[in-house]
Amino acid sequence: MKIKMTLIVAILTGICSLQAVASDAKEKIYLTQMINQLNALKPLIIAANKEQENDLRVKFHYVSYRDSNGNIHNGLLEDINEIQNGIQAKLNRTINEPHHFQSIKGDYLDFKNIKSNAIGNMEVVYVKR
Numbered sequence: 569m570k571i572k573m574t575l576i577v578a579i580l581t582g583i584c585s586l587q588a589v590a591s592d593a594k595e596k597i598y599l600t601q602m603i604n605q606l607n608a609l610k611p612l613i614i615a616a617n618k619e620q621e622n623d624l625r626v627k628f629h630y631v632s633y634r635d636s637n638g639n640i641h642n643g644l645l646e647d648i649n650e651i652q653n654g655i656q657a658k659l660n661r662t663i664n665e666p667h668h669f670q671s672i673k674g675d676y677l678d679f680k681n682i683k684s685n686a687i688g689n690m691e692v693v694y695v696k697r
Contacts, residue, residue, distance in 0.1 A: 599655050606652050613645045 617630035629643040642650070 596659060599659055603652055603655055603659075606648050606655075609648060610645065613648070617643075617645075 613630050616628075620628065620630070629641070631643040631645045632640055633643060634640050
């Protein structure tokens with residue numbers, strides 16, 4: 569009976585891990601397709617920018633532009649590039665190792681000398697130093 573249970577657990581674990589791999593592979597396929605679609609948009613954005621009239625009162629910003637204060641702002645093309653960079657970073661990401669944090673070295677509260685009083689719904693804490 570114990571062997572059957574161990575075998576069932578092993579099979580279920582294997583199936584779950586295969587589904588996780590399949591899901592990861594499908595996600596990578598979709599992300600790659602997104603990058604391809606974004607690449608297909610770039611020539612259209614550049615062409616639309618060339619066709620836009622210069623004397624319009626309200627302009628659509630297909631590419632980066634400088635405002636009246638001299639600040640540079642992204643246009644549609646730069647935003648598409650940022651999205652692509654994010655997708656590419658996700659595709660290139662390896663399995664994340666757990667983060668190891670340094671322990672806190674400071675002593676911020678002295679728990680040995682805490683005395684508290686309750687006032688209504690508010691609790692007042694006094695710390696003796």
